[in-house]
Amino acid sequence: MPVPDERQTSEPDRAILVALRLPETSREDLDDEMKELGALCQTLGTEVADQIIQARPKPDPSTFIGRGKALEIRDRCKHIGANSVIFDEDLSPGQVKNLEKVMGLPVRDRCGVILDIFASRARTYESKLQVELAQMEYVLPRLTHQWSHLSRQIGGGKVQRGIGEKQLELDRRYVRNRIAVLKERLSKVEQQRETRRRARGENFRVAIVGYTNSGKSTLMNRLTDSRLLVEDKLFATLDSSIRAIVPGEKPPILLSDTVGFIRKLPHSLVASFRSTFEEAGSADLLLDVVDLTDARFKEKMEASRAALKEFALDRKPYITVFNKIDLLSQSKLPVIVRSIYPSAVCVSAVTGDGLEELRRRIYGFFEDRMVDVEMAIDYDQGSLINRIFQNARISSIEYHQDRIVLRFRTTKTELSRIQSRLNGRKALAG
Ligand SMILES: Nc1nc2c(ncn2[C@@H]2O[C@H](COP(=O)(O)OP(=O)(O)OP(=O)(O)O)[C@@H](O)[C@H]2O)c(=O)[nH]1
Ligand SMILES: [Mg+2]
Structure with a gap:
């Protein structure tokens, strides 16, 4: 069965949520996770049409829930008018591909949903870079089939389903290059952040x-x-x-x-x-x-x-x-x-x-991380005196002929910085 190439943007997103219950998972845990997945969908504007829990001793390697169950879900989607299927677990790229083939509907996993939310919420330059990087890392191993919802958000349409291997290689190369560019830009933003932090x-x-x-x-x-x-x-x-x-x-x-x-x-x-x-x-x-x-x-x-x-x-x-x-x-x-x-x-x-x-x-x-200090400083150490006035809590000041005596409370780290600038003069900490 062919996989639909592009969902109509005007068509409301109605999804069936699917979870696998393994022997070690408690029913309460699973119900809670499904509730959370429902809340994630709601945040994204996706209506939850139904939810299905399948008990299995372990996941099926090729279709996660088993082919029979996948066909059942396909019929259920048709019956209630759902147009996508969302899994509570992270699926392997191969599982997504197989499930989309069996069900004829777009399949997303929990990670994909969270990525979509992050993409819709990123506002600043930095968070946009971070989200796009995460999307690209996610999309790279999945390029063997369509990711229309991601490619739409990423923009440029370069990540759409490839036509043949050549196209696929081009897409892969594009994604790899883009990852390198994004990492480079992010590292610049991080440097600026570090500078701001120091300042x-x-x-x-x-x-x-x-x-x-x-x-x-x-x-x-x-x-x-x-x-x-x-x-x-x-x-x-x-x-x-x-x-x-x-x-x-x-x-x-x-x-x-x-x-x-x-x-x-x-x-x-x-x-x-x-x-x-x-x-x-x-x-x-x-x-x-x-x-x-x-x-x-x-x-x-x-x-x-x-x-x-x-x-x-x-x-x-x-x-x-x-x-x-x-x-x-x-x-x-x-x-x-x-x-x-x-x-x-x-x-x-x-x-x-x-x-x-x-x-x-x-x-x-x-x-608990502060200390009381008494310190005598020569007037010629103006910038140090200034620093103490700016950063410490001063409790008393005595002006002498050639020096000032300050009593103040400051952090242990700031004290060690002050001491290192005091040029060997005595500081009494206690
Ligand atoms: N009644 C009540 N509601 C609260 C309280 N604190 C937060 N909320 C509500 O809880 C919801 C989430 O609050 P946020 O402050 O956005 O929570 P957050 O942890 O920053 O959430 P994210 O940024 O989405 O991770 C909002 O609807 C808040 O009004 C509280 O003390 N009492
Ligand atoms: Mg918040």
Whole structure:
């Protein structure tokens, strides 16, 4: 059966969702994953017409669910007017090809759906480059058949189904070249980011991380009095933004918002978004935001920790922030949760409940990393005196004939920088 070459753009996207239930997967886990896949489809504007779960001891190597089941799904699609099939797992390029042949409908996997969402949400130059790179890496091994929905977004139509091997080679070459160009452009953006980071000077950094839709941007807005995009949609945030937590604090505490995590985060996305997570990598402290109203918040916490591990952020100090407590019908839940996670903070980023405690915890974390210093500096070291006035909290100033004596509080790292510039003069730290 021929595979339709191009879906009509005017035709509403109605999909059947398909998952495989392996013996080791629990029904609850699978239901939850399907719910999440449904939410991903909704974010993309794809209507979920039905969902089908197939139990098997292991995936079929050529059609994932088995040919018989694929034919059944084809008939079901015809019956209810669905025009595409979306699988909850990542399929191999060969499986997609075989399934499209058997069912005569476009087939997408979870990774493809997430990539489409990222593509529709990328706004800045950097996130557009990152998403396109992820798409290209995804598309490269799949060039033996059509990827009309991807080729449309990538633009230029160069990734469409090849006519014969020659065309295929051309497409492959185009994609490989494009990957090289994108990597080159991204590395320039990363250099600029690094320069900006250095120019920010002495500061403390906190990165907000956590599962998608847990309320990271809402919390960021609340703590920094900003107006970042907040939406009840998955992956509302694709770009990391940075704001000072309390303007005027010395050194400033900078907060950054990041892309959310999800179970089975596609590897191509992990790789191409690495630089966005470098912002979190340079943080001193992470706030791991968890939506406490989610019945399966523990699994999502685990998924979030697994993603942190992928980005090599799992050894950073962090505070678990249980969010959305205003929505809890069980008012005792925060008490129970705190007994299990004694170092966590329960908040509502919407009502502001618990935020004072969270601020105290953040300040406390950094106060522990500061020291009180008394230092005598010659007047001819003007730029050093200036630096201390800019970056440290001054508690007293004494003017002598040839030198100034300053008492101040600063970070340990800043102190060592000051000391190295003091040209061997004595500093008393205590
Ligand atoms: N009731 C309630 N809703 C909240 C709270 N925090 C966030 N929300 C809602 O949860 C949804 C997601 O919030 P965001 O701040 O966009 O979540 P996010 O973690 O930044 O999501 P992504 O950027 O998509 O990963 C929005 O509809 C928010 O209004 C809260 O404390 N209480
Ligand atoms: Mg967000």
